[in-house]
Amino acid sequence: MASLPADTEIVAALRAGDEAMFAALVDAWSRNLLWLARSYVSTDASAQEVLQDTWLGVLHGLGGFQGRSSFKTWVYRILINTAKRRGVRESRTVPWSSIDGGEPAVDPGRFRLGHWREPPAAWPSAEGEALVREAGEQLARALATLPPRQRAVIVLRDAEGYSADEVCELLGITAVNQRVLLHRARAALRNRVERYFVTMAGRP
Amino acid sequence: MRCAEFVELVTAYLDGALDERSHARFERHLRRCEGCERYLEQLRAVGPAVGALPPQPLPGEDRDRLLAVFRDWHEA
Numbered sequence: 555m556a557s558l559p560a561d562t563e564i565v566a567a568l569r570a571g572d573e574a575m576f577a578a579l580v581d582a583w584s585r586n587l588l589w590l591a592r593s594y595v596s597t598d599a600s601a602q603e604v605l606q607d608t609w610l611g612v613l614h615g616l617g618g619f620q621g622r623s624s625f626k627t628w629v630y631r632i633l634i635n636t637a638k639r640r641g642v643r644e645s646r647t648v649p650w651s652s653i654d655g656g657e658p659a660v661d662p663g664r665f666r667l668g669h670w671r672e673p674p675a676a677w678p679s680a681e682g683e684a685l686v687r688e689a690g691e692q693l694a695r696a697l698a699t700l701p702p703r704q705r706a707v708i709v710l711r712d713a714e715g716y717s718a719d720e721v722c723e724l725l726g727i728t729a730v731n732q733r734v735l736l737h738r739a740r741a742a743l744r745n746r747v748e749r750y751f752v753t754m755a756g757r758p
Numbered sequence: 759m760r761c762a763e764f765v766e767l768v769t770a771y772l773d774g775a776l777d778e779r780s781h782a783r784f785e786r787h788l789r790r791c792e793g794c795e796r797y798l799e800q801l802r803a804v805g806p807a808v809g810a811l812p813p814q815p816l817p818g819e820d821r822d823r824l825l826a827v828f829r830d831w832h833e834a
Contacts, residue, residue, distance in 0.1 A: 571832035573825060580824050585814045602820060609824055613831045660765045660797075668760030673793025680799050682806025693804075694811055712805040718773050729775070737769035740804045748800070 558582065561625040569616055580609070583626065586709050587633050593702035594637035596644055604640050608633040626714075630724060659741035677751050689747045696746035700739055707732060708739035759787040764794045768801050 558564060558578060567575035584605060591601040591608075611632045619628055664671060679688050686693065697705060710716045710724065722732050764787050770776050771784050788795055815821065 573828060573832075576828045577821075577825060580821060581815050582813050584816045584821075584824075588816075606824060606827060610827055610831070613828065658762070658766065659768075660762070662762070665760075665762045668762045670761050670791075670793040674796045674800060676796065677800060677803075680803040682803055683810045685803050685807040686810045690807075690811060693807055694814075697808065697811070708805075708808060712808040713811070715809065718775075733769055733773065733775060737766070740769060740801055741765075743804045743808070744801050747804075 561621060564625055565616060565619055568613065583629065586713060587629070589702070589709055590630070590706045591633060591637045593706040594634070594641040600640060600644065601637075604633065604637045607640075608636045611636060627724075634724065657738070659737060660745075674748065675752065675755070677747070685747070689750050692746050692750045693743055696743045700742060704735045704739035704742070707735040708743075711736055712740075759783045761787075761791060761794050761797075764788075764791070765797055768798055771798075772802060 559567075564575060564579070587608065588598075588601050588605050591604040592598065595601050595604060608629070612629055615632065619625065623631070677685070677688075679685050697708070700708070706725070707721060710721045711718070716724065718729065718732055718736075721727075722729055725732070727735075764784065767776060767780065767784055771781070776784060788798065816824070
């Protein structure tokens, strides 16, 4: 990710009308903001409107940014509040607690009497950046198709680097819900990468 | 511990959220089971890989609309 300057510099540049700075923020943050919005509203178009209202709210509220949290976290909070209001209007009020706890991380057919029939095959690489070089496209596609709430949690934890406690606080969910969503998300991505490597290995 | 149970506990283990007894059972299984050791290693790699994915820019017209919002705000 292209590095952005310190929060105070960002805020000063926005106040001064620095469009290049605004564009840099939009380019770096929009996808993850959109995905988080999408976990509260029912369509992509709606999430897009939430994103626009969020940036508008951020700009109008700039004077109120006190630096108690990072600027990005402050933007995330505005997005979440905006998306929640919109979700209520759409009467999309499925609580975060009523989430899928059911599906297992690994296909039950992979086990016999609870143990691996065939243990997972080794991957050409099981290290973050090398994995992206080998299977980045599959990962990105799997991420894009995750259920929105799972995606919101894995993006906040693994892409944005928030702690489990911070994610619970931001989203207003319990530690158990947070963990279940994160686990489902990571397991789904691992499964996708596994299928890809198995397919590649099977090719002449 | 069975492998089917192990794979469900990996995220809790990585977050240090297992109670003492489960933690001990988890690690005992881990020492003995190569398949689960590999599963743990692969699941652990997913997080940093997600973090290393390049940011995806918005479609041009959505981006343009946001930049217009910024210009309007600054001119107002």
